[in-house]
Amino acid sequence: MNAPADLARLHPAVAPRPVPESLLAALRERFGAQCSTAMAVREQHGRDESPFDVPPPAAVVFAESTRDVADAVKLASDADVPVIPFGVGSSLEGHLLAVQGGISIDLSRMKQVLAVNAEDLTVTVQPGVTRRQLNEELRSIGLFFPIDPGADASIGGMTATRASGTNAVRYGTMRENVLALEVVTASGETIRTGTRARKSSAGYDLTRLIVGSEGTLGIATEITLRIYPLPEAVSAAICSFPSIEAAVRTTIQVIQLGVPIARVELIDVNSVRMVNAHSRLNLREQPMLLMEFHGSPAGVQEQAETVQAIASEMGGNDFEWATTPEERTRLWTARHNAYFAAVQSRPGCRAVTTDTCVPISRLADCLLASVDEVDASGIPYFLVGHVGDGNFHFGYLIDPHDPDERLRAEQLSHNLVSRAIAMGGTCTGEHGIGLHKMGFLIDEAGEGAVAMMRTLKKALDPKNILNPGKIFSL
The missing domain is CATH 3.30.70.2190 (Alpha-Beta Plaits)
Incomplete structure (x- = not known):
């Protein structure tokens, strides 16, 4: 990807699609108090921890069941209106932003632990369950779920971004630990992928297709996970x-x-x-x-x-x-x-974050070169890393009202990602692509692979209503 030349390319293209009043009326009729168009609620669901500022969604639906999610998606699909799943709002890459307008579907009320199969070391949960809540419920029977991204993220959000975190060096990521899903598709249909069995050769691996798809291919409403003895x-x-x-x-x-x-x-x-x-x-x-x-x-x-x-x-x-x-x-x-x-160390700042991951043999080369560069830049920053699997994070602390700082931070991010990819690494080890890394995905995967991703997206979401404008443009 070409180096940032100006701030124009750093801001997402915001082109809201119309949300007809008839859809808002239908949502109010179906969901009553579970649907809100209050500005305060919309703004809460129109911002995450990324450095982007985008207008909020037109409405927020607070789903309490799979049927709620399916009905909301079906109504939105009939009106050709985007839907954006919302967990706890801890995304760092702009996943939750309504760049094409639409409605937000808040899954935080879907927080039941549906089944614990201790003998098989599996658990099935709704997407609004957070990792801390899950581990509180498992602790009494001597089990735990190891994926720990730091924030008390929802299991649905962790599934959507293929999260990992501090325990990944031993226990893997969400990719290895999600066994099965219930998913609402772009048409409002509900399907199931995978089983509680530890392995399967039955057809395409739809579970892993959905895991990491950032809400662009379907909305997970039940998630079956591996769990482990304490x-x-x-x-x-x-x-x-x-x-x-x-x-x-x-x-x-x-x-x-x-x-x-x-x-x-x-x-x-x-x-x-x-x-x-x-x-x-x-x-x-x-x-x-x-x-x-x-x-x-x-x-x-x-x-x-x-x-x-x-x-x-x-x-x-x-x-x-x-x-x-x-x-x-x-x-x-x-x-x-x-x-x-870090964010509180500079009041009013926003963090431009990175999460590159490289082969462990190249970790020192990549990290030390990046430290030298940011030290010379004058941009305040912090550095943390899950270095056991070659993953590390810079957070560049910028004044959001200073275009020069934003541009310098993005240049540092660009150089770091280019360095990591050249060393056989990835632009994102766990945060996902979202808005922020769309150009980097092309650098890493190549035009042909991204074209295949677009083909899948168009086949599974022909109206482009599921979290549009994320991962790649259509």
Whole structure:
């Protein structure tokens, strides 16, 4: 993709399609108080955590069942009006924005855990269930769902973006952990994909087609997930390093040695300072790795000793260990609060975020070159990363009213993505394409592959009403 030349290409093309009054009347008749056209409600559903500002949807439908979703989509389809699924609004890439107008379907009231099959290690939930809610319900029977993107995202949103997070190095992403779906299609039909069986060779893999499709091919209304036994033993540690390079080289050695570490997260010195101020902590202000080990007591001890020895060779110091849930929560506060601590460190700012992922062998090269470039730019930033699987995030903190800052941040993002793709990596490890990375998708996948994606979209959504204007343009 060509480097940003001006701000015009950084803003989504907003061309609202008409929403006839007859559709709004039909929605009010069908949904009553579950349908709102109040500006405050519309604005809440017309903004996410991305740096884009787009007019809000024309109405919001608060779905409480699969039938509600199907009926709303059918009414919208009859009127050729877009529909945008909404979870908790934590998207970073503009997924929720009504760039072609339309209505928002809020799934947050669909928050039932429908079935727990402990013997098979599966659970079926509605899309509005959040990861914390799910784990609260599973904890009492000794099970958990490991995908942890940081924010308390909804399972529906995590499915739509193919989320991963801090545990992905051991447990994989939503791609590996979604077994089956109930989906409302663009015509308002309800279909099912997949089964609770751990594998299948029956036809096209529609489940994985929907997972990561960002609401552009269907709206998931039931999701069946893999779940796991709570580990017999869990130990967490933080370790400070004299440089980012030392922390990254430690991570590479740990992964290449095959240590089955559950989590290994990087926090740069900027993030540590911000979290200390935000959460009133006193962490050592150096680059830091946060690590967690799962398994038997003996296995956890062996993993921890191996990692500590590697880290010590790289200059790692001040190991702090935590074995109780309360101690682990305190240590992980630094990682989970990093984004919000960063945004609050510069009042009024917006974050232009990245989430590139590269092969682990190229992690140091890509990350260190990117650090040098942003340090030279003068743009305030923070850096965190799920470095165990080669995924890391810069957040460039910009004044949204300063076009020069926005342009410089986008140039940094462009250079980083180009660097990652050249190293065999991807423009997005977990946030998805949304609006922000549409040009990068062409760079990564190629025109032919994107053309095939467009063909699928047109076949499954011929009226282009399902979250239009995302991933690619039609």
